[in-house]
Amino acid sequence: MGQFDKSYELFNRASTVIPGGIPGHQTPLIQVFGSCPCYMKRAEGAHFWDVDGNEYIDYMCGYGPMVLGYNHPKVEAAARAQSEDIDTGNLPTERYIELAEKMVDIIPIADWAIFGKNGSDVTTYATRAARVHTGRSKIVMVEETYHGIGTWALSGLIAEGNMPEDTANMLTFKYNDIEGFKRLIEEHKDEVAGVILTPFHHEATHDSEMPAPGFLEAVRSACDDAGAVFIVDDVRAGFRMHMGGSLERFGVRPDLICFSKALGNGHPISACVGREDLKDAASQTFFTGSFFTSSAPMAAALATIDEMESIDAIGIMYARGEMLKDGMLDQADAHNLEIIYSGPEPIPFMSFKGEHGFERDKSRLFSEECFKRGVWLHPLHNWFISAAHTEEDIEKTLEVTDAAFKRVKDEIG
Numbered sequence: 001m002g003q004f005d006k007s008y009e010l011f012n013r014a015s016t017v018i019p020g021g022i023p024g025h026q027t028p029l030i031q032v033f034g035s036c037p038c039y040m041k042r043a044e045g046a047h048f049w050d051v052d053g054n055e056y057i058d059y060m061c062g063y064g065p066m067v068l069g070y071n072h073p074k075v076e077a078a079a080r081a082q083s084e085d086i087d088t089g090n091l092p093t094e095r096y097i098e099l100a101e102k103m104v105d106i107i108p109i110a111d112w113a114i115f116g117k118n119g120s121d122v123t124t125y126a127t128r129a130a131r132v133h134t135g136r137s138k139i140v141m142v143e144e145t146y147h148g149i150g151t152w153a154l155s156g157l158i159a160e161g162n163m164p165e166d167t168a169n170m171l172t173f174k175y176n177d178i179e180g181f182k183r184l185i186e187e188h189k190d191e192v193a194g195v196i197l198t199p200f201h202h203e204a205t206h207d208s209e210m211p212a213p214g215f216l217e218a219v220r221s222a223c224d225d226a227g228a229v230f231i232v233d234d235v236r237a238g239f240r241m242h243m244g245g246s247l248e249r250f251g252v253r254p255d256l257i258c259f260s261k262a263l264g265n266g267h268p269i270s271a272c273v274g275r276e277d278l279k280d281a282a283s284q285t286f287f288t289g290s291f292f293t294s295s296a297p298m299a300a301a302l303a304t305i306d307e308m309e310s311i312d313a314i315g316i317m318y319a320r321g322e323m324l325k326d327g328m329l330d331q332a333d334a335h336n337l338e339i340i341y342s343g344p345e346p347i348p349f350m351s352f353k354g355e356h357g358f359e360r361d362k363s364r365l366f367s368e369e370c371f372k373r374g375v376w377l378h379p380l381h382n383w384f385i386s387a388a389h390t391e392e393d394i395e396k397t398l399e400v401t402d403a404a405f406k407r408v409k410d411e412i413g
């Protein structure tokens, strides 16, 4: 029996009835195909088990949602209790108001909140609300940034099926290019409805980039001068860097913030929050979905926020992330391997110097060895730390990464 036999048996079965077998970002085709699991069976805390019975310490956290640990007793109890009354129905429940009040309370820029399901729902909504607010058409975004599956947001390999007009109102610039950004805004001053940015640049297949000194301040002041709306896409980073929105860490305040992923610790919910002066435009921007008012995910989100506040989840994630980072940097050094360890501690990424894009032989070999030994991460996409990762998890992980670095050194050099 191979380590992943059942996974690939299921993947083959899936491929006959599901386009691509596993669609989207979870496809094993961009992982280490043949040497990574494809299907999960169950999960608890920071660990999960695949269908072949292999256990992993999880550094992808569902690509972000799992922030307090899988199957968190308080979050699950809150969701279950709400479901016993009503989850999806004809009307919202009071949970909608309670969650909006909670977000207004903890997020300094938030005077209101509106809820959807996925990150794409709210990033698309935010750009539309910015257009309604300003009466202008153009949205400025960073080149090669993922903001979801709205056709406006797709470019490159993932834009198959799009038409040129889908992105005709998008203007792009290079992350951290302050002068290029200022020029772009100057050229289109009267047309720009909004600027949308992630709190740091965390694009898959790239090293992460933190905002350069003055970059976020330049965006804030250009938006103020041009009368444009500053939107932060905090879908991936939200509730890992700061409870009040990730830009609070940098002391810069946007006008709208989009959240999803970690908000409900795995329950499907997203949110757009904003300032008072955008509330009229927000209420004129049509936003709805059959499941947008489902109450169990809202109860889960309330419980998630309460628990995160009471245990200082952000502090735990920074501490665990720092332990992993320091350990891996020391190991790479000891094996005489040049690595780039990027991103904030709770959302790190590691790459090998000289490898780019999808061409990452060392990263793939490193990941393969980690999977074999029970650590789940990704060769191309940033990782996630949760508050459920214990010091013991990190210690065990470092034993595995040490062996993985050794294999890279021995086999590739």
Ligand code: PMP
Pocket (backbone or CB within 6 Å): 117, 118, 119, 120, 121, 123, 146, 147, 148, 149, 198, 233, 234, 235, 236, 260, 261
């Ligand atoms: N924005 C960012 C920064 C994301 O990382 C993602 C998802 N990876 C999205 C938007 C889209 O969110 P969703 O997949 O939930 O629609």
